[in-house]
Amino acid sequence: MLEIKNLTKKYADNTIFKSLDLTVQDGEVLSIVGPSGIGKTTLIKILAGLETADSGEIKLNHDVLAVDGSRSDAKVGLIFQDFNLFPNYSVLDNVALAPISVMKLSKSEARQVAKQLLETLGMSDKVALYPFQLSGGQKQRVAIARALAMQPQILAYDEPTSGLDEASTRQVAEVVKTLKQQGVTQMIITHDQFFAELVSDRVFDFATEVKR
Structure with missing residues (x-):
């Protein structure tokens, strides 16, 4: 609460x-x-x-x-209005980056967590794409997955x-x-x-x- x-x-x-x-x-x-x-x-x-x-x-x-x-x-996971996705990272790496750098997960562990979250949010077929290839709604879901990855x-x-x-x-x-x-x-x-x-x-x- x-x-x-x-x-x-x-x-x-x-x-x-x-x-x-x-x-x-x-x-x-x-x-x-x-x-x-x-x-x-x-x-x-x-x-x-x-x-x-x-x-x-x-x-x-x-x-x-x-x-x-x-x-x-x-x-508190904050999801910004403009998404703040990294344009040079794939969808998968956008979600996995913070768990690697902040939570100190291994790359394989972080990517597994990212894949599970993206699947839950209906984005499992977009993991290899880059932000410019996504619609606004898809970018929003990636931003949500990225926030959730930090638990x-x-x-x-x-x-x-x-x-x-x-x-x-x-x-x-x-x-x-x-x-x-x-x-x-x-x-x-x-x-x-x-x-x-x-x-x-x-x-x-x-x-x-x-x-x-």
Whole structure:
């Protein structure tokens, strides 16, 4: 379970949000909606350790996560809006790279993990391709597989359907639902109300529920 208590983030004199309280249950899919520039992406970057918070507490399955920028763990898997795939690596190597470099798995072990994840996400026939050869929905699934390869306790998506057509959006929705069936806790930042309602157990409106 993810528990956020009294979380506050400021940039100079500008308060992005303050005293934010939010709980996400194990296996829950929570979508966070709201207009651009309101602090949604900042929140998940703080969760992933890529941004600092000014005060507050984050607990993930009883572990307290530092909010001062000192974290280097992969307990929160962040899936970026622009995928951030390495163009010079194949699909398989994009997924296997972090387990090799961070988790110190052997190349054969990491590739085996990557193949299993890609198969689960319906990408087993694309392992030898490069990112430029993939559709937007396929790139999104590779990015999800790459995050899962680090064995995170929660997945956080930043606008996962941005720029995708309807067919690709539905493919990503099916992936989210499949992961939910496997018990994966997921937090989704999105402007896409249709997508949020399609995949979520609960929708959190950042504009109305967060203090500034």
